[in-house]
Amino acid sequence: MNFPGPRATPFFLNVGARSLFCFHYAPVAPLVRGAILYIHPFAEEMNKSRRMVAQQARHLVSAGWHVLQVDLTGCGDSAGDFGDASWDIWLDDILAARIWLGEHCHGPLWIWGLRLGALLGAASLIQTPSPGTNLLFWQPVISGSQHLQQFLRIRVAGERVTSGQEGIGTRQLLNQLSAGESIEVAGYQLAPQLALPMAEASLTLPLDVARVCWLEVLSRAEVSLAPASKRLVDSWRANENMDLLASVVQGPSFWQTQEIELAPNLLMATLEGLAK
Amino acid sequence: METQKEILSLLDDVLSLKGRALAFSADTPLLGSIPELDSMAVVAVITAIEERFGVQVADDEIDGAAFASVGSLVEFVERLTAN
Numbered sequence: 266m267n268f269p270g271p272r273a274t275p276f277f278l279n280v281g282a283r284s285l286f287c288f289h290y291a292p293v294a295p296l297v298r299g300a301i302l303y304i305h306p307f308a309e310e311m312n313k314s315r316r317m318v319a320q321q322a323r324h325l326v327s328a329g330w331h332v333l334q335v336d337l338t339g340c341g342d343s344a345g346d347f348g349d350a351s352w353d354i355w356l357d358d359i360l361a362a363r364i365w366l367g368e369h370c371h372g373p374l375w376i377w378g379l380r381l382g383a384l385l386g387a388a389s390l391i392q393t394p395s396p397g398t399n400l401l402f403w404q405p406v407i408s409g410s411q412h413l414q415q416f417l418r419i420r421v422a423g424e425r426v427t428s429g430q431e432g433i434g435t436r437q438l439l440n441q442l443s444a445g446e447s448i449e450v451a452g453y454q455l456a457p458q459l460a461l462p463m464a465e466a467s468l469t470l471p472l473d474v475a476r477v478c479w480l481e482v483l484s485r486a487e488v489s490l491a492p493a494s495k496r497l498v499d500s501w502r503a504n505e506n507m508d509l510l511a512s513v514v515q516g517p518s519f520w521q522t523q524e525i526e527l528a529p530n531l532l533m534a535t536l537e538g539l540a541k
Numbered sequence: 542m543e544t545q546k547e548i549l550s551l552l553d554d555v556l557s558l559k560g561r562a563l564a565f566s567a568d569t570p571l572l573g574s575i576p577e578l579d580s581m582a583v584v585a586v587i588t589a590i591e592e593r594f595g596v597q598v599a600d601d602e603i604d605g606a607a608f609a610s611v612g613s614l615v616e617f618v619e620r621l622t623a624n
Contacts, residue, residue: 415588484554492595524557
């Protein structure tokens with residue numbers, strides 16, 4: 266018996282005056298496993314990872330999962346400029362997407378986040394708890410502050426390395442943000458309402474989350490979790506009520522590589538992590 | 542894992558060099574010699590160093606000299622990890 270390919274439906278999810286571009290993949294397998302909400306990473310990482318995420322979504326749908334991809338306010342094809350985005354608005358966007366998914370799909374719900382998307386997904390679950398919602402992390406950002414620094418560094422490092430001049434420093438950029446000024450980095454207009462809460466955020470689990478699947482990708486053959494990841498995962502293992510799977514596969518860091526890359530090992534590890 | 546091997550693996554990954562970096566030696570020049578290593582790529586390399594080695598790089602630690610060659614980059618990372 267031949268099943269048709271997965272159906273992918275683009276639509277706009279209206280959240281008050283905001284309009285979020287979404288893609289819903291609906292499974293056609295007789296067995297529907299549940300639903301997955303995907304939260305994308307920050308800035309250029311979103312663009313670089315698009316192809317890998319699309320490939321994973323297709324694999325997930327073929328395995329029986331609903332997948333909902335939502336572009337947060339000011340990102341991708343959603344309404345609004347990046348400069349209008351704020352941490353609170355993004356959390357609100359995620360909540361709206363969670364509600365939509367819960368209304369349209371049955372079965373267990375997973376929030377799948379890549380990089381900052383992982384941190385945002387967990388933050389959403391803490392802000393608005395939902396027992397039974399599980400978390401799938403791809404190379405999660407642990408420290409919002411470090412993530413912001415790495416982004417600000419695009420303005421700082423370029424000048425220092427290529428011209429040897431000091432130019433503006435991250436401390437100065439942070440001061441501007443603290444003073445209420447938006448700043449421009451790599452073509453992105455970054456508002457204080459987005460940057461400052463990001464700087465305060467760190468990857469935290471809701472107390473009652475039942476299942477967490479943490480996946481990383483490393484290009485060298487002998488894979489191991491990044492040092493900061495290992496410390497955090499080890500600290501979480503003390504919670505006996507939580508089913509925690511942490512794994513690393515070999516592959517390119519597709520969210521930041523110069524060329525668009527795919528990580529086939531991650532496709533399989535993700536399917537396996539969710540299938541347990 | 543030996544720092545130089547780790548750095549070459551990291552460069553190959555971040556710069557999408559398709560295995561070319563694995564043949565580099567300590568003397569291999571980087572900044573100015575590898576077209577893929579532009580200022581955006583430098584930031585990506587620093588980010589990857591922070592995450593793979595579990596270190597934090599301050600603004601004033603970043604300069605062109607560290608990226609002059611494989612050897613200088615290895616020294617840079619070894620200084621960071623020693624602290």
